[in-house]
Amino acid sequence: MSLNIKPLADRVLVEPTEAETKTASGIIIPDNAKEKPQRGTVVAIGNGTKDEPLTVKVGDTVLYGKYGGTDLKLEGKDYLMMRESDILAII
Amino acid sequence: MSLNIKPLADRVLVEPTEAETKTASGIIIPDNAKEKPQRGTVVAIGNGTKDEPLTVKVGDTVLYGKYGGTDLKLEGKDYLMMRESDILAII
Amino acid sequence: MSLNIKPLADRVLVEPTEAETKTASGIIIPDNAKEKPQRGTVVAIGNGTKDEPLTVKVGDTVLYGKYGGTDLKLEGKDYLMMRESDILAII
Amino acid sequence: MSLNIKPLADRVLVEPTEAETKTASGIIIPDNAKEKPQRGTVVAIGNGTKDEPLTVKVGDTVLYGKYGGTDLKLEGKDYLMMRESDILAII
Amino acid sequence: MSLNIKPLADRVLVEPTEAETKTASGIIIPDNAKEKPQRGTVVAIGNGTKDEPLTVKVGDTVLYGKYGGTDLKLEGKDYLMMRESDILAII
Amino acid sequence: MSLNIKPLADRVLVEPTEAETKTASGIIIPDNAKEKPQRGTVVAIGNGTKDEPLTVKVGDTVLYGKYGGTDLKLEGKDYLMMRESDILAII
Amino acid sequence: MSLNIKPLADRVLVEPTEAETKTASGIIIPDNAKEKPQRGTVVAIGNGTKDEPLTVKVGDTVLYGKYGGTDLKLEGKDYLMMRESDILAII
Numbered sequence: 001m002s003l004n005i006k007p008l009a010d011r012v013l014v015e016p017t018e019a020e021t022k023t024a025s026g027i028i029i030p031d032n033a034k035e036k037p038q039r040g041t042v043v044a045i046g047n048g049t050k051d052e053p054l055t056v057k058v059g060d061t062v063l064y065g066k067y068g069g070t071d072l073k074l075e076g077k078d079y080l081m082m083r084e085s086d087i088l089a090i091i
Numbered sequence: 092m093s094l095n096i097k098p099l100a101d102r103v104l105v106e107p108t109e110a111e112t113k114t115a116s117g118i119i120i121p122d123n124a125k126e127k128p129q130r131g132t133v134v135a136i137g138n139g140t141k142d143e144p145l146t147v148k149v150g151d152t153v154l155y156g157k158y159g160g161t162d163l164k165l166e167g168k169d170y171l172m173m174r175e176s177d178i179l180a181i182i
Numbered sequence: 183m184s185l186n187i188k189p190l191a192d193r194v195l196v197e198p199t200e201a202e203t204k205t206a207s208g209i210i211i212p213d214n215a216k217e218k219p220q221r222g223t224v225v226a227i228g229n230g231t232k233d234e235p236l237t238v239k240v241g242d243t244v245l246y247g248k249y250g251g252t253d254l255k256l257e258g259k260d261y262l263m264m265r266e267s268d269i270l271a272i273i
Numbered sequence: 274m275s276l277n278i279k280p281l282a283d284r285v286l287v288e289p290t291e292a293e294t295k296t297a298s299g300i301i302i303p304d305n306a307k308e309k310p311q312r313g314t315v316v317a318i319g320n321g322t323k324d325e326p327l328t329v330k331v332g333d334t335v336l337y338g339k340y341g342g343t344d345l346k347l348e349g350k351d352y353l354m355m356r357e358s359d360i361l362a363i364i
Numbered sequence: 365m366s367l368n369i370k371p372l373a374d375r376v377l378v379e380p381t382e383a384e385t386k387t388a389s390g391i392i393i394p395d396n397a398k399e400k401p402q403r404g405t406v407v408a409i410g411n412g413t414k415d416e417p418l419t420v421k422v423g424d425t426v427l428y429g430k431y432g433g434t435d436l437k438l439e440g441k442d443y444l445m446m447r448e449s450d451i452l453a454i455i
Numbered sequence: 456m457s458l459n460i461k462p463l464a465d466r467v468l469v470e471p472t473e474a475e476t477k478t479a480s481g482i483i484i485p486d487n488a489k490e491k492p493q494r495g496t497v498v499a500i501g502n503g504t505k506d507e508p509l510t511v512k513v514g515d516t517v518l519y520g521k522y523g524g525t526d527l528k529l530e531g532k533d534y535l536m537m538r539e540s541d542i543l544a545i546i
Numbered sequence: 547m548s549l550n551i552k553p554l555a556d557r558v559l560v561e562p563t564e565a566e567t568k569t570a571s572g573i574i575i576p577d578n579a580k581e582k583p584q585r586g587t588v589v590a591i592g593n594g595t596k597d598e599p600l601t602v603k604v605g606d607t608v609l610y611g612k613y614g615g616t617d618l619k620l621e622g623k624d625y626l627m628m629r630e631s632d633i634l635a636i637i
Contacts, residue, residue: 011180013180055372089372089410095273097272098270100267188362228362263336282540317544323507448554452557453554454551454554505598536635
């Protein structure tokens with residue numbers, strides 16, 4: 001399903017993955033009950049800034065820091081709006 | 092109705108939307124009684140800065156962070172004057 | 183009356199308007215007894231900086247943040263010397 | 274009398290004016306006993322920086338913020354060494 | 365084994381070396397029980413930024429500061445995701 | 456006597472002058488027992504930075520702020536290593 | 547003996563000199579028991595940054611601030627890894 005939302009500038013909308021899932025590359029994020037999940041799928045991206053175009057694409061699975069982003073609820077699901085600089089890696 | 096106000100530089104004037112409204116794309120902003128609404132309509136924009144032109148246009152529906160902006164009352168309605176960098180996305 | 187004062191760089195001298203006045207565009211600034219007025223008329227401007235020329239002109243009515251500026255008394259009247267970045271909008 | 278002192282870069286040497294004096298333009302600085310005078314005469318200036326040449330000239334009467342500058346005693350008189358950015362306006 | 369992970373921008377994924385190991389050049393990192401190891405092998409690197417390409421390569425043994433980086437668990441092993449600026453030297 | 460020392464970048468080595476001395480231009484620095492002397496002679500200078508060449512020369516008598524600089528003892532005398540930006544003026 | 551270590555960017559590896567030694571130019575660093583030595587020999591340097599090449603060379607004797615640098619033990623000797631900006635002068 002495509003979401004009707006356009007992040008501004010270097011912002012990226014991420015749908016967090018359930019923490020207990022294991023990726024194809026075998027990455028397991030420790031499930032610390034006091035921490036939010038650190039992995040997700042990019043569902044929308046901004047146009048980047050004049051100085052830095054974005055690297056991630058819609059559909060990428062990404063790892064991100066625990067404290068980045070703003071919680072948003074869309075179509076009944078939880079998303080995180082973050083800056084690309086809060087994303088650590090594409091997996 | 093057109094407002095006779097011209098924000099300076101990268102500032103944007105936003106008319107907040109009632110928090111319980113649901114958008115065409117189905118976005119629902121959680122109605123936390125202790126928080127101001129996070130969605131609104133752009134009613135006036137500045138000319139941007141030398142380094143960064145503005146991305147949003149008058150009429151855009153936008154999501155913005157909870158703590159940005161200065162409250163203003165115009166024609167008996169509440170508005171928020173914020174910088175474009177306080178806006179998360181166009182929806 | 184023209185004032186014999188030349189603000190430096192990006193500074194602007196503003197004569198605050200009485201808070202209860204209503205502008206042509208109908209903007210009413212809430213009269214909070216604990217806050218200074220937020221609207222005024224530009225009476226003198228600097229030459230801007232190398233990077234940013236000034237946008238406001240002498241005679242403009244402007245909205246400005248509550249905590250900007252330095253109080254000055256000229257010809258028995260109160261003025262505020264502020265940077266243009268403290269000005270939110272021209273009304 | 275000419276002082277044998279050359280401020281560096283964007284620094285300006287100012288001789289504070291007695292606070293109770295009234296200028297030609299009628300500016301009166303409130304005489305708050307707990308504050309240093311805010312008006313003075315420029316007596317020496319630096320060469321400016323590569324990015325910003327100086328605007329004030331020797332002989333200009335200037336208004337400056339209360340907390341800027343370093344006190345210096347020259348020829349038995351008190352002066353203030355400040356950066357031009359601490360100067361609000363030429364009067 | 366190649367890991368399926370691509371760090372973003374100036375980030376580098378490092379596999380920490382056991383602290384008591386001695387390198388070919390004889391460098392010994394003091395084994396302070398209260399500190400994490402400071403030496404490791406680069407296992408994945410980002411593309412650098414527009415201003416600074418990366419210097420380290422996959423396979424380099426590096427020394428890094430004690431407090432940099434985010435812990436990640438991949439294939440059951442502990443890794444550190446850090447910025448290249450957290451790396452002190454290649455040994 | 457020439458000192459065999461080359462300050463780096465925008466650093467300047469200054470030999471502080473006894474606080475009670477009076478200069479040719481009659482500048483007297485108040486002798487506040489709780490403050491270090493504020494006047495001295497430049498004895499060595501760096502090459503400046505790419506953006507800003509140095510203005511002071513070896514032999515200049517300079518005024519400097521009270522809290523700048525690192526104390527150094529050379530040939531039994533006390534010196535101050537400071538950045539040129541800590542120097543207020545050449546006298 | 548040559549060390550097999552390459553500092554990154556603007557970092558410099560320094561071997562501290564015993565604090566009581568006197569240099570050819572007669573510089574004596576006060577031996578304050580509560581302070582680390584402030585003089586040393588450069589044993590390895592980085593490639594500098596895009597904006598600033600390094601000034602110091604391997605073999606230079608340098609003075610450096612007391613609080614800069616990270617302690618490293620190599621071949622049983624103590625070294626300090628610091629940024630060139632922590633170095634005050636070449637002596």
